[in-house]
Amino acid sequence: MWDPSRREFFSRLAFGVSLLPPLMTTPRSVWRHLLFDPDGALVPAKPVPSNVFTKNGKSLVAIVHGKDPRAMVQGGLSLLGGLERLHPQGKQILIKPNILNDRPPPSTTSASVVEAVVEICRHFRAKQVVVGDGSGIIRLPTTDNLTATGIRTAAERGGAAVLAVEEHPWVCVEPAQAVAIRRYFVSQPVYEADLLINVPVVKTHRFAEYSCSLKNIVGVIHPRYRPSVTFLAGNWHERIAELNLAVHPQLTIADGTT
Numbered sequence: 001m002w003d004p005s006r007r008e009f010f011s012r013l014a015f016g017v018s019l020l021p022p023l024m025t026t027p028r029s030v031w032r033h034l035l036f037d038p039d040g041a042l043v044p045a046k047p048v049p050s051n052v053f054t055k056n057g058k059s060l061v062a063i064v065h066g067k068d069p070r071a072m073v074q075g076g077l078s079l080l081g082g083l084e085r086l087h088p089q090g091k092q093i094l095i096k097p098n099i100l101n102d103r104p105p106p107s108t109t110s111a112s113v114v115e116a117v118v119e120i121c122r123h124f125r126a127k128q129v130v131v132g133d134g135s136g137i138i139r140l141p142t143t144d145n146l147t148a149t150g151i152r153t154a155a156e157r158g159g160a161a162v163l164a165v166e167e168h169p170w171v172c173v174e175p176a177q178a179v180a181i182r183r184y185f186v187s188q189p190v191y192e193a194d195l196l197i198n199v200p201v202v203k204t205h206r207f208a209e210y211s212c213s214l215k216n217i218v219g220v221i222h223p224r225y226r227p228s229v230t231f232l233a234g235n236w237h238e239r240i241a242e243l244n245l246a247v248h249p250q251l252t253i254a255d256g257t258t
Helices: 004-024 028-035 069-080 111-123 142-148 151-158 188-192 213-220 236-243
Strands: 092-097 128-133 161-164 170-173 184-187 195-199 203-205 209-211
Touching: 069 111, 092 111, 092 188, 092 213, 111 128, 111 151, 111 195, 128 142, 128 151, 128 188, 128 213, 142 151, 142 161, 151 161, 170 188, 184 188, 195 213, 213 236
Parallel strands: 092 128, 092 195, 128 161
Antiparallel strands: 170 184, 203 209
16 A cells, blocks of 8 residues: 555655755755855744734634725724724734735735735834745845736735845744754844734645745745745744744735635
């Protein structure tokens, strides 16, 4: 009988082999990310923020259907009690969509959903709104994907700045609770943001089974420490969970429009 663990191993091995051709043609900057640690000061992992979206001691979750992204985002926030619960006025907000590559949703977060979140944050007079992410290793540079997906245009039209995390500094974290990955580097702009709003897209994933809020944080981790680099290890779930020990979104808005 075929051993499922063997099947998973060979599936991961096939994935690794499939990476070789695109890696051979990637820019030198990508290889530098894979082979060397960046400069980055050691900082403490951020404490888990209190969840302000609760009622009677239970976390609130809202599901909204429709065709107008702005109305849907606003409706979902209203069901949770409003973005004002996070006191966004005067704060630096970083919105983290999924910009894995240059393909349309559901491979990436809908540009319309991102624009809606930006506009709502701007409405509450945030000091600065930034939309940032880091694409898949063989899909870098992120800046090209920001443009190709329409997210750059949507974010800037809404009044936000955009950034590709690999073009900015990193900080090093060593979360005390981590076991699978004890030390890694996180995007400094993401770490230093006053509020982090996670805007993943709901989709399947070859090894993680599905991708949503926890998986989306992988994009702000230095490429050398992402689970895909250690595809033969098989501990994707543990690594994804532990990468979320460094920074914590105060709000997750999952895009399931496609």
